[in-house]
Amino acid sequence: MTLSADERVALARLEENPRAIRRGQIIQREQDPVRELFVLSRGRVMSYVMMPDGQRQILRIFVAGDFIGAVSTVFGRAQESLMAITDGEICPFDKPALRALIDQHPRVAALMFMISQMERVALTDRLASLGRAPAKARVAAFLLDMIDRLRLMDRDVTDSFALRMTQEDMGDALGLTAVHVNRMLRQLEDDGLIARAKGQITLLDEPGLKAISHYVNRFDAVDLEWLSAD
Amino acid sequence: MTLSADERVALARLEENPRAIRRGQIIQREQDPVRELFVLSRGRVMSYVMMPDGQRQILRIFVAGDFIGAVSTVFGRAQESLMAITDGEICPFDKPALRALIDQHPRVAALMFMISQMERVALTDRLASLGRAPAKARVAAFLLDMIDRLRLMDRDVTDSFALRMTQEDMGDALGLTAVHVNRMLRQLEDDGLIARAKGQITLLDEPGLKAISHYVNRFDAVDLEWLSAD
DNA sequence: CGAACTGTTGAATTGGGTCAATCCATGTGG
DNA sequence: CCACATGGATTGACCCAATTCAACAGTTCG
Secondary structure (H helix, E strand, O other): OOOOHHHHHHHHHOOOOOEEEOOOOEEEOOOOEOOEEEEEEEOOEEEEEEOOOOOEEEEEEEOOOOEEOHHHHOEOEOOOEEEEOOOEEEEEEEHHHHHHHHHHOHHHHHHHHHHHHHHHHHHHHHHHHHHHOOHHHHHHHHHHHHHHHHHHHOOOOOOEEEOOOOHHHHHHHHOOOHHHHHHHHHHHHHOOOEEEEOOEEEEOOHHHHHHHHOOOOOOOOEOOHHHOOO | OOOOHHHHHHHHHOOOOOEEEOOOOEEEOOOOEOOEEEEEEEOOEEEEEEOOOOOEEEEEEEOOOOEEOHHHHOEOEOOOEEEEOOOEEEEEEEHHHHHHHHHHOHHHHHHHHHHHHHHHHHHHHHHHHHHHOOHHHHHHHHHHHHHHHHHHHOOOOOOEEEOOOOHHHHHHHHOOOHHHHHHHHHHHHHOOOEEEEOOEEEEOOHHHHHHHHOOOOOOOOEOOHHHOOO
């Protein structure tokens, strides 16, 4: 799907007001009234919910290029918190801007619907992972998902990437404790599937990782025809 | 949000071609090419994915009145299987019909976007539940979610409903074994929180259930204003 | 009536959690 | 440049929630 020049300009306009964010900064808190959506132009951000007992469930790790916050347009209040994992830059835009974009560029609207549906599929994959996979498989799947998404945005990424998050964070994403994440990473390393050095993860044996993780890359089979009829 | 007569008619037209389904019938299989969406007019349906090792993760239980299959519009192939849990009736309609509906009734399109976002929130809730809650809390949350959704569609539902699914199914939805689901149900019963009789579940102490389950009903705070400006 | 599910309960096992100590890298103020 | 504080990673010992295995009881339905 190729966008028209017009559409490109409209999308670029969303990135007009960059704002710097610092590691650890809370961008949005659960239950806050929401007026803005974001494009993440640099850095990493995570979304999460807190359980009443203080536990945290990380829902999603966003990387540079991701579009954050479609859900909030529906609910008056934020359903999830956003925190910067690293320093970076976000480009906020408000609901009227979104509304205008959708009205003037129906295909962009369709594109955004698509993105939101792909997010949904990512969620169901993680649901299956948390519900049915043992710890080692979850960690492996997490690493594979991470690198695939980084590759999507940056062609230079090959078999290695910077994790840039603590094992505690990984645990909260995978429904495990930090201690156990550590043990699983060590096992993957001992098995010769990955290598670690100063926060860099190198995938030494992707087929092997895929075999234990049940991971599927779903971004092949996207059907764009149904909306291209203009 | 009140719909115009026109809009109502358009929505009703989707239910023009009812098709009967039988308990256990597979309506759609993962990876099948998809051309249809559905409205479920009677009965219960579940969506699920299979893991390579034969495990099943149930993603969602649909009840009468639910709208099934928005994801499939994006991917050419089904990302999840659909199976009838009980006998019932579905009303299929094809992608062009959806396209026409969206083009002619923008507010209905917005409504459908909203529904898909609410589905997403439901998914994140389950994700947090699977990732961070113990078995008893998951079962309690499941029961509360179920009854709230049935109430939404049917005003006669008060504190009791028919489960209409096996404990095996519940286990596959909650990431537990059937055996453990059984034990948790028994515990909830012993605690005086629920009563069971011939597949009917009665919630004796909803506040108590909510307390252990961390359950939140999120369908209060839906913001409709942003799309009502026509 | 019998076969095939489904539900129930007990006993033994185990994956992952908890607790706690130690290591290590980084940063900071003096 | 050093002393110390801090946040994270790592590892071991022990514990417990949930699984597995197994037997049996009820239900449903051909």
